[in-house]
Amino acid sequence: MKKTVLVGTVLSAVLLAGCNASQEAQTNDTxxxxxxxxxxxxxxxxxxxxxxxxxxxxxxxxxxxxxxxVDAWQLYRDDMGQQQ
Structure with missing residues (x-):
């Protein structure tokens, strides 16, 4: 009985850790x-x-x-200021 509970607990922990890793990888790619x-x-x-x-x-x-x-950001700021 104790062996079954231990195996179930370890298996659950491994599965949950795997789910967390894939979510972290997806967050970094966005x-x-x-x-x-x-x-x-x-x-x-x-x-x-x-x-x-x-x-x-x-x-x-x-x-x-x-x-x-010209500096690209200066050109952007100058032109965007004219559009407002």
Whole structure:
């Protein structure tokens, strides 16, 4: 009797632990894949978005069709401010 209860308890614990692990993996996957709004805006204007890595971090540059290059987030803020 004690052996049956022990086996049942261990089996239940293993099954519950397995359910928890798969939920955790699904939660982590939901935050991946969100596009950078500044990059999307740059490309919608016909430009190409480039990320440059420096010692200070990363910066996004938008190369527009007319040959100008601007900070992608500054372009986004300037244009979005005009739409409001």
């Amino acid at each position: 935050s991946i894949g969100m596009p950078n709004p500044a990059a999307v805006h740059c490309e919608s204007k016909g430009g190409t978005h480039e990320i440059k890595k420096t010692d200070a971090g990363e910066t996004g540059t938008c190369h527009l069709p007319d040959g100008t290059s």
